Amino acid sequence: MSRECAELYELLDAYVDGELSAGECERLKSHLVQCPSCLSEYERDALLKALVRRSCQCEQAPSTLRAQILTRISTFATDGQSLRATTVTTVTDVE
Numbered sequence: 001m002s003r004e005c006a007e008l009y010e011l012l013d014a015y016v017d018g019e020l021s022a023g024e025c026e027r028l029k030s031h032l033v034q035c036p037s038c039l040s041e042y043e044r045d046a047l048l049k050a051l052v053r054r055s056c057q058c059e060q061a062p063s064t065l066r067a068q069i070l071t072r073i074s075t076f077a078t079d080g081q082s083l084r085a086t087t088v089t090t091v092t093d094v095e
Contacts, residue, residue, distance in 0.1 A: 001037070004031065005031075005035060005037065005038055008027070008028055008031050008038060009038065009041065011024060011028055012028075012038075012041060012042055012045050013045065015028050015042070016042070016045045016046050016049050017049075
């Protein structure tokens, strides 16, 4: 994996969630056109998000889980942790 791939890989989740700035989106889109490996990762992440959204449409998360997630988001916002690290920690805590 190239250095650019490694840097942009960290942005994939935010890109799938529509959370990147316009400049970051353009940089990532340009890279995805040229890099089949990163494009494959993006397609996998986008498909996973779509599948989860579709299968969980009628389900509501338990209030304790919702509180944990909101706490993690708040911690992320104040600590500046990487989003990927925060997400992995949250999923691990729930299991």
